[in-house]
Amino acid sequence: MIALIQRVTQARVDVQDETVGKIGKGLLVLLGVEKKDNQEKADKLAEKVLNYRVFNDENDKMNLNVQQAGGELLIVSQFTLAADTQKGLRPSFSKGASPDLANELYQYFTQKCGQKIKVSTGQFAADMQISLVNDGPVTFWLNI
Secondary structure, X not given: OEEEEEEEEEEEEEEOOEEEEEEOOEEEEEEEOEXXXXXXXXXXXXXXXXXXXXXXXXXXXXXXXXXXXXXEEEEEEOHHHHOEOOOOOOOEOOOEOOHHHHHHHHHHHHHHHHOOOOEEXXXXXXXXXXXXXXXXXXXXXXXX
């Protein structure tokens, strides 16, 4: 399971010119699900996302997690994160989970995070437009 997290001052996701998810300060989480993923991996990744220290403390050091910083999560499914780009000039999606498994784990991950922090989401399998202000910029690739 893969999460590309970006520290943001604001972010939103639109589907067909309608905003379906929006946050202020927090993390934009682009979530990729692979064939071998399961709820145990989703649990581990949720804990890592919620506790990863990427927000500045009073000494301007990255020592606070999103919860401690009073932030929110915007979680958006992104199957392209599971792409294999090692060969050729076209990505292969053979490592990506089936749509049913990906949606199940996306929903599970979202609910797991939502037990601890305010969560907004995109729309699974939709053509989405994401707008964000990356704070820093601060971006990390988390892979479980």
